[in-house]
Amino acid sequence: MKSWWKDVMAMEFRKILAYRSDFWITFLGQMFIQLLVTISLWHSVFKENNVTSMQGLNLEMLALYYLVANVGMRILWGENIGFISREIYEGTFTRYLLYPISFFQYKTVSYLSYSLFYSLQLFIFYWLYQLFFGTSDLSFTHLYYLILGIGIFLTSSLLFLTLAFMVELISLWADNVWTLMIMLRFFVTFFGGGFIPLNFLPHWAQEILAWTPFPYLINLPVRTILGLSHHTEIIKGIFFILAWTLILATFVKVIWSRGQKRYTGVGI
Amino acid sequence: MIEIKNLSKSFKSHKKEPGLKGSLKAVFHREEITKLALKSIDLSINKGEMIGLIGANGAGKTTLVKILAGIVHPTSGSATVLGHIPWERPNEYRRQMSLIMGQKNQVWWDLPALDSFLLLKEIYQIPKNQYQKNIDFLADTLMIKDQLKTQVRKLSLGERMKIELMAALLHNPQVIFLDEPTIGLDLSAQKAVRHFLLEYQKEFSPITILTSHYMEDIKELCPRVAIMKEGEIVFDGPLAEVQRMLGDEKVISVTTDVTTFKIHIPRENLASETQHLFQKHNVVDLNIQDPPIEEIIESLMKGGAP
CATH class of the missing domain: 3.10.20 (Ubiquitin-like (UB roll))
Incomplete structure (x- = not known):
């Protein structure tokens, strides 16, 4: 670990805490709204179909799936959209070209700081959940699965970061990549199991998706936290995460080597 | 030592007709235009020299500075700064160089300056004693000691510029690029920044390239000037010679x-x-x-x- 890594992390934590009301409002607000929407929506679906479970998940488990997925996605998203493209647009990106350190290392450490911080939210969520529902018969996770799941979320954050690098660096050609980042998040959420658990999709679709990076970004860590994944599935998932990260990192390298020649340092 | 030979840079941009019709047309077709920002520049600067780059807006001053700082790649030609090719950005070069842009913030907006400085200390691997000595010297000379613990975004423009100067000089660079460091500052802040730069130059003798629209900056700081016009250097020599030319x-x-x-x-x-x-x-x-x-x-x- 390089000495400046911990300083970058400490600085990013200070930046998050500089706006601590935003931290709590977003976290708690998002959690309760999500809970409300999910329960009412799936309650109607269950009632309409006159069933008590779908694909092996009852209403409570589905609600739990969405809550964990939702909090977990914050770990995945890390910094806000535009964490590179906005700086390129504004010209503040220049600072990373001046510092005698790797720009990618800096951004990765900075991004992971956010992911680590949001992991804390998942622990808080776990604690709140145990406090209110811990004595009920809802089959929420063991702490071991929670830690394992957060570990997978942090690993898959690196994969998402590599995807984000690819899209964000396009701003060296096109000024505004906001829409592309929104699309990326939509695809990741949809094909990753953020909108509906992936086992609700047809079998053939699940088989195709298994070869893409998407299911390992949300579905795998959420299922791990809920204790629904067995160890073979987890090991296979981690292998895919690392393999896809390496493949995409090669593309990022090419984009960067060409794109940096186009940087003009102009901005607001 | 800075050596520049036949350095050229062209930028491509797009032209758009005004109005809604122009915007709609631009969605399907945009006319590309190429602007030659630098035309075969030759320049040589020795150790310890402070040179003023002057010229109208769009003359190519900032482009030249950005190329020498390594953030922009030239279209053709060569340049070496302290024996390094700037745009290859070797870490060894970046440790010895600094770029200060009057219109751009490089310290973190949401944090007090000292937080940014602590990170810079690690990034530039400044020994603890040296760091404290530099902080004291810079803060005293710039008279900004009381503002170091205030969130940067809450400081005045002049104070922010001083903080930028501190951040850029914390690692004792041997080459300094100053792009309009006094822009937008009031007269007393301009004077303070000029005084500081003079003191710094006396103390550490770095190679300094200064671009400015304020002649006071040039007159007080730069014994040598290079005048740029439309991407070319039309005069390079002592400031006194400029006056003699039309004497x-x-x-x-x-x-x-x-x-x-x-x-x-x-x-x-x-x-x-x-x-x-x-x-x-x-x-x-x-x-x-x-x-x-x-x-x-x-x-x-x-x-x-x-």
């Missing part, structure tokens, strides 16, 4: 009982013209001076190479 002329400021005016006259006609003025007008006050440096440079920029 054949004098400026007479005249105040009569009804008006005030200035006239430029050849030196050899000085006596006869002055006599003529006294005969023709009821002169209350008369002042004979060399042409101001601003006017000389302006005429050089308009007229091209002398």
Whole structure:
């Protein structure tokens, strides 16, 4: 670990805490709204179909799936959209070209700081959940699965970061990549199991998706936290995460080597 | 040492017709235009020199500085700074160089300056003693000690500029690029920044390239100037020579009982013209001076190479 890594992390934590009301409002607000929407929506679906479970998940488990997925996605998203493209647009990106350190290392450490911080939210969520529902018969996770799941979320954050690098660096050609980042998040959420658990999709679709990076970004860590994944599935998932990260990192390298020649340092 | 040979840079951009029709048309087709920002620049700067780059907006000053700082790649030509090719950005070069842009923030907006400095200490691997010594020297000379613990976004423009200067000089760079460091500052802040830069130059003797639109900056700080016009250097030499170049002329400021005016006259006609003025007008006050440096440079920029 390089000495400046911990300083970058400490600085990013200070930046998050500089706006601590935003931290709590977003976290708690998002959690309760999500809970409300999910329960009412799936309650109607269950009632309409006159069933008590779908694909092996009852209403409570589905609600739990969405809550964990939702909090977990914050770990995945890390910094806000535009964490590179906005700086390129504004010209503040220049600072990373001046510092005698790797720009990618800096951004990765900075991004992971956010992911680590949001992991804390998942622990808080776990604690709140145990406090209110811990004595009920809802089959929420063991702490071991929670830690394992957060570990997978942090690993898959690196994969998402590599995807984000690819899209964000396009701003060296096109000024505004906001829409592309929104699309990326939509695809990741949809094909990753953020909108509906992936086992609700047809079998053939699940088989195709298994070869893409998407299911390992949300579905795998959420299922791990809920204790629904067995160890073979987890090991296979981690292998895919690392393999896809390496493949995409090669593309990022090419984009960067060409794109940096186009940087003009102009901005607001 | 900085050596620049045949350095050129062109930028591509797009042209869009004004109005809604133009915007709709641009969605399908945009006309590409190429602007030559630098045209075969040659320049050599020695260790410890402070050179002023001056020119109108769009003359290519900032582009040249950005290339030398390694953030922009040139289209052709070569340049070495302290033996390094800047745009290859070796860490060894980046540790010895600094770029300060008057219109850009490089310290973190949401944090107090000291937080940013602590990170820079680690990034530049500044030893603890050296770090504290530099913080003390810079904060004292810039008179900014009390603002170091305040969120940067809450500081005034002048204070922010001082913080930027501190951040950029914390690692004792051997080469400093200053791109309009006094832009937007009030007169007293401009004076303070100039005083600081002079002190810093005396103390550490770095190679410094300064671009500025304020002639006071150039006059007070730069013994040597390079004047740029449309991507070319049209003059490179001592500041005193600029004045000597048009030294054949004098400026007479005249105040009569009804008006005030200035006239430029050849030196050899000085006596006869002055006599003529006294005969023709009821002169209350008369002042004979060399042409101001601003006017000389302006005429050089308009007229091209002398």
